[in-house]
Amino acid sequence: MYLGLDLGTSGLKGILIDDDQRVLAEATAPLSVSRPHEGWSEQAPAAWLQAAEAVLGELSKHGLSKLRGIGLSGQMHGATLLDASGDVLRPCILWNDTRAHAEAADLDADPRFRQISGNIVFPGFTAPKLVWVARHEPEVFSKLAKVLLPKDYLRFWLTGEQVAEMSDAAGTSWFDTGARDWSDELLDASGMTRAQMPRLVEGSEVSGELRPDLAERFGIPRGVVVAGGGGDNAASGIGVGVVKAGQAFVSLGTSGVLFAANDGYQPDPATAVHTFCHALPGTWHQMGVILAATDALNWYARLLEAEPADLTSGMGGLQAPGKARFLPYLGGERTPHNDAAIRGAFIGLEHATDRAAATRAVLEGVSFAIRDCRDALAATGTRIESLLAVGGGSRSRYWCEAIATALGTPVSLPVSGDFGGAFGAARLGMMAATGAGAEIATQPEISAVIDPVAALSDAFDEGHARYRAAAAAIKGLT
Known part of the structure; x- marks a missing residue:
């Protein structure tokens, strides 16, 4: 035990x-x-x-x-x-x-x-x-x-x-x-x-x-x-079995984290990526961090006096990003901006923008912020070959489809269960007591794999480019 x-x-x-x-x-x-x-x-x-x-x-x-x-x-x-x-x-x-x-x-x-x-x-x-x-x-x-x-x-x-x-x-x-x-x-x-x-x-x-x-x-x-x-x-990485180069997880909690394991040390502070040691000998990890993931959806839901789950349920299949864009910088941003003063915005609103369109813009905005993290990690030489999604936001299939398509990477969803920091800590306790190593930090059983929607790949690339342009404009105002 x-x-x-x-x-x-x-x-x-x-x-x-x-x-x-x-x-x-x-x-x-x-x-x-x-x-x-x-x-x-x-x-x-x-x-x-x-x-x-x-x-x-x-x-x-x-x-x-x-x-x-x-x-x-x-x-x-x-x-x-x-x-x-x-x-x-x-x-x-x-x-x-x-x-x-x-x-x-x-x-x-x-x-x-x-x-x-x-x-x-x-x-x-x-x-x-x-x-x-x-x-x-x-x-x-x-x-x-x-x-x-x-x-x-x-x-x-x-x-x-x-x-x-x-x-x-x-x-x-x-x-x-x-x-x-x-x-x-x-x-x-x-x-x-x-x-x-x-x-x-x-x-x-x-x-x-x-x-x-x-x-x-x-x-x-x-x-x-x-x-x-x-x-x-790092303990959460042990809990979900992200311990080898190429493995990564995205956490959609209050904040958002794109966490990737590395076999070597390859920092690049200018990217605002965190480069830390992993919890296992001879390994490191990198993180791109955004300050508002589900927090952005919760903020938007409060404006509408609605429940977040009600906004995301029944959204149907993934759609191409529309004209409305959302920047999730409600309290500043870490990766890649390293800017405590930058603030969020809705841009491109029009008469046709309804509740569903604005909700999609919020989910897309967070997805594009995660893509910014992926691009920052890539700039350091870190590769992502497999990606798990954890956290409350991962219960939205639409959101996971948007992230998979924005990143061009399949997103795997673990079976229900707690694979977070406490579970990872228990695994580390097992390693210390038994002399076991990384072999016990296996990945959980996968309940579903959400593939990128290939037909929308170009549309999401264009949407991300518009998002980046909007971010640059907003950054110039703060």
Whole structure:
């Protein structure tokens, strides 16, 4: 039996799997976000521990006496600051906190950060947050002994070990992503030291053992190992079996992610593609990220006072893009624009534009944004040979047909089930406990394969060209 714990922004989820990777039980506990000032986003690490206790307590009702390994997944980039005694100095500054935008720009202006980390220094990354703390909370910074990422603070509670793993560490802007190690040069450039960083392991390696008191409390055998785990998207990649070059998944959740596995390190920060280590040794991954996927459809549905599912049901077969175009930049955009100020728009509206036409434009706009991500990945040399679709938006066949046709790539839909971060974390726990490797990270059974509509290929190419022209025009206005 193996346990995966996924520490998200809105909740902590636990999944138990058996030796055949069948889900035995799951439990969740909610979390809330504090926003004390505009652009701030924080959580109290103590709330993560309370959530973990609730999840373990619920799962212990199913019996944990056969548990052998635990894996961790979680939200990336958060800054959890500890003093020399291991006590938390202030609330964790989360991934979606933008207070450090000026500090991020300062660090990104130093060419070493892109050269060594392989990524733009985004405001949500960890390093600029610590520069902000040094500037604005010097008393806190003076007591700083260790910085942990959110899931790694959960590990500290579980094991007493201060450890990070490669996929999460790669999102800090302190990491030499190609060498899979902390960069002393980048640490020094942001006023930090290697001593303030946790020890590193690979995601499938043992990072420590569960504390005896916790084992006794929840009916767990002594000596259960805790794997390094992975950042949320890397763990999801393990969960859906995207672990080899050519494999990819598109996630249509609140935001959108096009995630591709790589056997080598091939960064290109100018594309605004994230290039991180994967959760398995000797592998990397790249992501194109858009900030509004189903969030764009939900926004549009609120305008019409309708349910999103009602808007997308009964749409029939895929149609050629019309004159109406939608740009889904409701809160800025990452890939490929790296522009927090850019905003969305409807363009090309006319008297003939009805609810159905506008709905198609929203789905097409997100599909074209995913194509932008694919083109950015291609510019780095990353290839996509197989593509899985996950997330709530993948339940819309029309949307999947639009993405398949926009990308010119078949989209495979897994059978119903949870193959996300918690499942991937459980797989990593299995690897750490048994010595298994990537061979257990198989892809799920496929329920359907949606092929591109060949007859509409040219029309979608033309639609994407019009979308790009509209994006350029809007970008010039922001």
